[in-house]
Amino acid sequence: xTGSAAQGSPSPPAVPEASAAFGGHAPGVREGGESLAGFLRxxxxxDQTGLESRAAxxxxxxxxxxxxxxxLELAISMVxxxxxxxxxxxxKVRALCAKAMLPDAADPAxxxxxxxxxxxxxxxxxxxxxxxxxxxxxxVATAFPSGRSQLAVKLADVEAAxxxxxxxxxxxxxxxxxxxxxxxxxLFEIGEVKKACGGAHLKVILETGExxxxxxxxxxxxxxxxxxxxxxxxxxxxxAPASTLPVALVMMEAVREYHRETGRLVGVKVAGGIRTAKxxxxxxxxxxxxxxxxxxxxxxxxxxxxxxxxxxxxxRYKQTHGxxxxxxxFSLE
Amino acid sequence: xxxxxxDRAAGNAPLAIEYAPAPESKAVVNIRERYQLFIDGSFVPxxxxxxxxxxxxxxEEPLAEVALAGEDDVDxxxxxxxxxxxxxxxxxxxxxxxxxxxxxxxxxQERARELAxxxxxxxxxxxxxxxxxxxxxxxxxxxxxxxxxxxxxYVRPGPVPGPIGVAGQVIPWNFPLLMAAWKxxxxxxxxxxxxxxxxxxxxxxxxxxxxxxxxxxxxxGVANIVTGAGATGAALVAxxxxxxxxxxxxxxxxxxxxxxxxxxxxxLTLELGGKAANIIFDDAPIEQAIEGIVNGIYxxxxxxxxxxxxxxxxxxxxxxxxxxxxxxxxxxxxxxxxDKNTDIGAINSAAQLEKIRRLSKTGEAEGGIxxxxxxxxxxxxxxxxxxxxxxxxxxxxxxxxxxxxxxxxVMTFRTPEEAVQRANNTVYGLSAGVWTEKGSRILWMAERxxxxxxxxNTYNRFDPASPFxxxxxxxxxxxxxxxxxxxxxxx
Numbered sequence: 001x002t003g004s005a006a007q008g009s010p011s012p013p014a015v016p017e018a019s020a021a022f023g024g025h026a027p028g029v030r031e032g033g034e035s036l037a038g039f040l041r042x043x044x045x046x047d048q049t050g051l052e053s054r055a056a057x058x059x060x061x062x063x064x065x066x067x068x069x070x071x072l073e074l075a076i077s078m079v080x081x082x083x084x085x086x087x088x089x090x091x092k093v094r095a096l097c098a099k100a101m102l103p104d105a106a107d108p109a110x111x112x113x114x115x116x117x118x119x120x121x122x123x124x125x126x127x128x129x130x131x132x133x134x135x136x137x138x139x140v141a142t143a144f145p146s147g148r149s150q151l152a153v154k155l156a157d158v159e160a161a162x163x164x165x166x167x168x169x170x171x172x173x174x175x176x177x178x179x180x181x182x183x184x185x186x187l188f189e190i191g192e193v194k195k196a197c198g199g200a201h202l203k204v205i206l207e208t209g210e211x212x213x214x215x216x217x218x219x220x221x222x223x224x225x226x227x228x229x230x231x232x233x234x235x236x237x238x239x240a241p242a243s244t245l246p247v248a249l250v251m252m253e254a255v256r257e258y259h260r261e262t263g264r265l266v267g268v269k270v271a272g273g274i275r276t277a278k279x280x281x282x283x284x285x286x287x288x289x290x291x292x293x294x295x296x297x298x299x300x301x302x303x304x305x306x307x308x309x310x311x312x313x314x315x316r317y318k319q320t321h322g323x324x325x326x327x328x329x330f331s332l333e
Numbered sequence: 334x335x336x337x338x339x340d341r342a343a344g345n346a347p348l349a350i351e352y353a354p355a356p357e358s359k360a361v362v363n364i365r366e367r368y369q370l371f372i373d374g375s376f377v378p379x380x381x382x383x384x385x386x387x388x389x390x391x392x393e394e395p396l397a398e399v400a401l402a403g404e405d406d407v408d409x410x411x412x413x414x415x416x417x418x419x420x421x422x423x424x425x426x427x428x429x430x431x432x433x434x435x436x437x438x439x440x441x442q443e444r445a446r447e448l449a450x451x452x453x454x455x456x457x458x459x460x461x462x463x464x465x466x467x468x469x470x471x472x473x474x475x476x477x478x479x480x481x482x483x484x485x486x487y488v489r490p491g492p493v494p495g496p497i498g499v500a501g502q503v504i505p506w507n508f509p510l511l512m513a514a515w516k517x518x519x520x521x522x523x524x525x526x527x528x529x530x531x532x533x534x535x536x537x538x539x540x541x542x543x544x545x546x547x548x549x550x551x552x553x554g555v556a557n558i559v560t561g562a563g564a565t566g567a568a569l570v571a572x573x574x575x576x577x578x579x580x581x582x583x584x585x586x587x588x589x590x591x592x593x594x595x596x597x598x599x600x601l602t603l604e605l606g607g608k609a610a611n612i613i614f615d616d617a618p619i620e621q622a623i624e625g626i627v628n629g630i631y632x633x634x635x636x637x638x639x640x641x642x643x644x645x646x647x648x649x650x651x652x653x654x655x656x657x658x659x660x661x662x663x664x665x666x667x668x669x670x671x672d673k674n675t676d677i678g679a680i681n682s683a684a685q686l687e688k689i690r691r692l693s694k695t696g697e698a699e700g701g702i703x704x705x706x707x708x709x710x711x712x713x714x715x716x717x718x719x720x721x722x723x724x725x726x727x728x729x730x731x732x733x734x735x736x737x738x739x740x741x742x743v744m745t746f747r748t749p750e751e752a753v754q755r756a757n758n759t760v761y762g763l764s765a766g767v768w769t770e771k772g773s774r775i776l777w778m779a780e781r782x783x784x785x786x787x788x789x790n791t792y793n794r795f796d797p798a799s800p801f802x803x804x805x806x807x808x809x810x811x812x813x814x815x816x817x818x819x820x821x822x823x824x
Binding site: 044045046047049050051053054057060061062063064065066067068070071074253284288289296 | 350351352353354355461465616617618619620621622624625664673674770790791
């Protein structure tokens with residue numbers, strides 16, 4: 001993209017360079033001495049009113065008939081079925097894994113979902129339950145959800161999850177460091193976690209509810225991508241507001257621009273508060289009209305949710321059978 | 334067939350899921366075979382006979398026959414309006430007038446779906462716009478001015494101003510219902526009575542509004558609607574019983590009217606053409622600026638007098654902006670106006686389509702490079718694809734003449750001074766847009782732009798409390814807000 005430099009945003013370096021530059025605490029993005037903060041502040045701003053009205057306009061798209069069935073089935077395949085409670089017993093995790101593999105026993109053609117998402121100490125159990133199925137296991141790590149611990153602890157958390165067999169690691173960024181302007185520190189941590197992940201995919205949770213402004217969401221998205229994120233994710237689900245359409249739109253635009261600059265594909269995961277099929281379809285419309293077609297796939301777009309899955313099933317049943325089923329036609333988990 | 338499927342073949346911003354057709358039902362509105370004139374509270378046939386067809390521009394199918402008002406009919410309507418003015422409406426306390434206007438606003442809301450569908454069928458605009466913009470705003474203008482009816486003493490200092498008398502109002506086809514609301518609401522609130530002449534290609538929503546007047550039990554003669562073409566409008570404007578003329582339409586006709594009214598003592602406001610500059614600085618919030626450019630020129634197929642038809646981009650980001658704009662245009666969906674997912678509807682008439690084509694050809698002949706997303710156009714109906722012209726210079730015809738269609742001319746500037754200079758270098762002066770993250774520059778620009786409306790980091794936003802109107806050949810007088818009442822009050 002030739003004109004981007006004029007926007008005050010120097011092209012960011014390819015990922016390995018960034019990791020090298022910031023892995024060693026170096027403040028410069030490149031040898032010319034541009035600081036990371038300078039780069040981030042030079043990104044074109046986000047106008048709140050314009051962004052929100054664009055998101056609201058896309059929310060009025062009407063997805064009907066055949067396209068609705070396809071959208072619902074696509075959404076089901078993109079769910080990271082999640083349980084992140086202190087009370088997650090082995091029984092609860094086993095039930096969740098069964099649901100992930102076979103969301104609707106009456107129609108085995110439906111599903112499976114993309115992954116189950118659990119705390120690190122439940123990874124080995126989930127892995128065993130899901131063995132032989134394509135459902136991945138994602139683990140939240142790095143002192144989830146607050147991220148307030150020593151880096152060594154966070155890295156140990158990640159290593160434990162990966163050793164237990166996690167296919168994906170959902171980390172949280174250090175929001176306090178971000179809000180204090182210590183962008184290089186945030187980037188450094190992401191790079192360290194990325195290394196600790198080894199072959200596991202890294203999803204970086206921005207916790208947009210704590211970043212407060214859309215400009216911050218955009219900057220945090222860039223830091224995460226520069227740090228090597230395979231996915232950027234809106235929220236932990238433990239902080240309100242969690243995912244919103246405008247926030248997701250900012251992140252999708254950032255992913256699109258990063259792809260145009262570097263050629264690397266970064267996924268987006270929206271999480272927290274997405275409970276209805278209607279909400280899910282609105283996010284898919286956003287993807288559809290913002291990102292190239294590759295993103296319409298679970299390898300690049302996910303929903304982090306628990307109760308969403310059943311609403312998707314109920315709405316799919318309605319579309320294919322012409323009438324709603326009862327609430328107990330689908331297992332709760 | 335929408336633009337999306339075509340773009341996929343071109344490898345250009347493909348959409349991964351196609352939206353199935355999601356048409357709004359036509360059944361919500363009952364279109365009659367024949368419409369009469371609305372005079373003195375009733376629908377009456379024209380004295381000299383004569384009906385003209387109105388068609389659906391998306392299909393070219395005739396919708397209905399509409400009465401053609403002759404001079405006698407205009408005379409009847411003005412007479413009815415005068416009687417209603419003398420006997421009912423002007424003696425009525427403002428708080429009582431307000432009740433009728435509030436009632437009209439509420440019925441517009443109640444019948445919003447019906448109005449939106451009818452507007453889209455008769456005009457060709459997407460249902461998304463008529464549903465989300467035209468109809469809600471029309472109701473909002475009635476609500477807003479209803480509130481003024483008993484507060485006229487606060488419009489300006491000095492003695493309490495009175496109404497003028499009978500207002501003759503001629504409106505265009507681009508926002509048929511909304512323009513009727515812009516004209517009728519302040520006139521009625523100020524205590525005037527009205528004779529409104531809708532455009533000949535889009536008379537139906539005004540006639541449905543007449544039904545709403547009946548439903549609201551508005552006293553007979555307070556608002557009359559005479560349908561017809563230019564001759565009907567000319568008869569209305571020339572009628573000696575009319576004390577105030579309000580016209581929205583082309584600069585050419587506006588000039589004629591101003592000439593005819595000279596020395597007549599009639600009050601006049603004109604809201605005419607535009608060739609607005611939408612100015613993008615290099616520090617603009619770029620994603621939203623692209624949306625603003627799209628909304629500025631492709632909203633309502635560019636049939637907007639305040640459309641941002643001249644894009645002035647800081648030269649340093651021009652290539653990037655054009656590239657992003659092209660990517661965005663590839664996702665616009667053109668087609669059936671009643672489909673809820675349609676972004677771009679039909680051109681309103683064969684004549685307008687011809688004008689857009691002619692000016693586009695001129696643009697190419699003078700050296701401009703035309704680009705459109707290549708979206709397939711329906712076979713029947715009047716359609717023109719969203720088009721961007723680059724290599725346009727300020728001297729070119731398409732940089733100077735109003736096209737009134739989905740055609741954007743891209744030009745560049747180097748400094749804020751040059752942006753102002755180029756923006757103001759037009760015979761028009763209706764509106765402008767400024768996109769920058771720097772607040773001080775917005776104010777600096779707004780002080781210097783010779784335009785009635787300046788939007789900052791947005792475009793084509795309307796509010797009943799905000800005055801709207803032009804400089805230079807874009808007309809004079811203001812509509813909306815407190816300022817909009819001035820035109821309907823004695824000096």
